[in-house]
Amino acid sequence: xxxxxxxxxxxxxxxxxxxxxxxxxxxxxxxxxxxxxxxxxxxxxxxxxxxxxxxxxxxxxxxxxxxxxxxxxxxxxxxxxxxxxxxxxxxxxxxxxxxxxxxxxxxxxxxxxxxxxxxxxxxxxxxxxxxxxxxxxxxxxxx
Amino acid sequence: xxxxxxxxxxxxxxxxxxxxxxxxxxxxxxxxxxxxxxxxxxxxxxxxxxxxxxxxxxxxxxxxxxxxxxxxxxxxxxxxxxxxxxxxxxxxxxxxxxxxxxxxxxxxxxxxxxxxxxxxxxxxxxxxxxxxxxxxxxxxxxxxxxxxxxxxxxxxxxxxxxxxxxxxxxxxxxxxxxxxxxxxxxxxxxxxxxxxxxxxxxxxxxxxxxxxxxxxxxxxxxxxxxxxxxxxxxxxxxxxxxxxxxxxxxxxxxxxxxxxxxxxxxxxxxxxxxxxxxxxxxxxxxxxx
Numbered sequence: 001x002x003x004x005x006x007x008x009x010x011x012x013x014x015x016x017x018x019x020x021x022x023x024x025x026x027x028x029x030x031x032x033x034x035x036x037x038x039x040x041x042x043x044x045x046x047x048x049x050x051x052x053x054x055x056x057x058x059x060x061x062x063x064x065x066x067x068x069x070x071x072x073x074x075x076x077x078x079x080x081x082x083x084x085x086x087x088x089x090x091x092x093x094x095x096x097x098x099x100x101x102x103x104x105x106x107x108x109x110x111x112x113x114x115x116x117x118x119x120x121x122x123x124x125x126x127x128x129x130x131x132x133x134x135x136x137x138x139x140x141x142x143x
Numbered sequence: 144x145x146x147x148x149x150x151x152x153x154x155x156x157x158x159x160x161x162x163x164x165x166x167x168x169x170x171x172x173x174x175x176x177x178x179x180x181x182x183x184x185x186x187x188x189x190x191x192x193x194x195x196x197x198x199x200x201x202x203x204x205x206x207x208x209x210x211x212x213x214x215x216x217x218x219x220x221x222x223x224x225x226x227x228x229x230x231x232x233x234x235x236x237x238x239x240x241x242x243x244x245x246x247x248x249x250x251x252x253x254x255x256x257x258x259x260x261x262x263x264x265x266x267x268x269x270x271x272x273x274x275x276x277x278x279x280x281x282x283x284x285x286x287x288x289x290x291x292x293x294x295x296x297x298x299x300x301x302x303x304x305x306x307x308x309x310x311x312x313x314x315x316x317x318x319x320x321x322x323x324x325x326x327x328x329x330x331x332x333x334x335x336x337x338x339x340x341x342x343x344x345x346x347x348x349x350x351x352x353x354x355x356x357x358x359x360x361x362x363x364x365x366x367x368x369x370x371x372x373x374x375x376x377x378x379x380x381x382x383x384x385x386x387x388x389x390x391x392x393x394x395x396x397x398x399x400x401x402x403x404x405x406x407x408x409x410x411x412x413x414x415x416x417x418x419x420x421x422x423x424x425x426x427x428x429x430x431x432x
Binding site: 011080085088132 | 172173174175176177178180181183184187188190191297353354355356357358359360390391392393395396
């Protein structure tokens with residue numbers, strides 16, 4: 001059995017971080033699946049899904065680190081009119097940050113519970129906001 | 144106060160309840176893969192760009208579209224009524240509609256719209272065509288400005304015909320009391336736009352241009368090299384208005400890029416708000432200029 005539960009997130013900052021662990025746990029409980037796997041996957045290419053400890057200081061460090069590594073004012077190729085869109089593509093930093101944090105994570109489900117380490121939380125990372133985002137919570141397994 | 148003088152709300156959610164209309168707007172504006180936006184999303188963008196008010200522009204090409212209006216004056220009015228603390232509405236009329244002047248009068252007097260948007264190439268007229276006089280007369284009667292598309296257009300089947308800055312000189316000369324904006328800085332003819340602004344104080348422009356590179360790179364080229372920064376900072380500082388042409392271009396990065404070009408702080412204040420108030424003769428904070 002597989003169930004896909006979309007999680008909608010409206011971001012309101014250019015770069016922003018959300019802990020979505022509880023949303024994922026609620027989706028697992030609602031799915032009725034007792035044993036299997038959960039995959040959390042963003043539908044976008046300028047956002048990230050990563051697993052880390054939910055600490056304010058770490059959020060700051062990750063944000064500062066990514067901005068230092070991928071500065072806004074560097075000369076990128078992805079800054080030009082995109083004919084398929086009819087608009088300017090100018091969000092290379094969002095794509096590159098997404099590259100580093102990836103777009104998904106997995107956890108096992110045993111007896112209806114997500115099995116994770118004590119410091120492991122699931123982060124949704126916005127790198128080109130504000131925007132309306134969708135994260136798919138994909139639950140596979142048996143009832 | 145920061146005002147974005149050039150926003151197209153064609154994909155705002157409250158005026159996109161009809162899927163066929165939304166699809167038509169994608170095709171007719173050549174804007175694709177963008178979703179409809181709840182107002183809160185647009186306000187979030189405005190907040191990130193530190194923009195207080197957005198001037199919403201409709202599109203009436205009805206004589207080419209079997210009478211259908213792409214984005215109507217009534218839809219603009221609806222959006223302004225939903226958020227009068229964030230939106231200012233302009234009108235549009237199709238110059239080939241024999242009731243255009245009458246509809247414009249209604250838009251100003253009843254809908255309380257603050258200016259007129261026209262697109263000479265898309266709407267197939269020259270700014271000096273005699274049949275435009277009735278429309279210009281209404282604008283002068285109500286002391287309302289006109290924001291003309293100028294320069295390159297990305298709309299389908301729309302050349303830059305009638306949109307070169309020099310196409311507007313006769314109008315600027317003939318009607319000195321009519322305030323006109325040659326949008327997009329008339330790109331690529333930005334020096335023609337500068338020439339007209341130097342001679343005609345009733346000619347304005349906006350910064351809604353981002354045709355190559357990043358916002359920072361393109362603005363550096365257009366606003367400090369193609370038109371030397373000193374020309375704007377010393378001579379044209381009262382006639383350049385901040386505009387983003389959202390959603391075609393990038394509101395947040397354009398707003399930040401303008402701030403970093405090296406203009407005097409007082410010039411930035413003029414470009415990002417005060418000039419729009421003077422152009423519209425309308426101060427949304429309640430103080431009529």
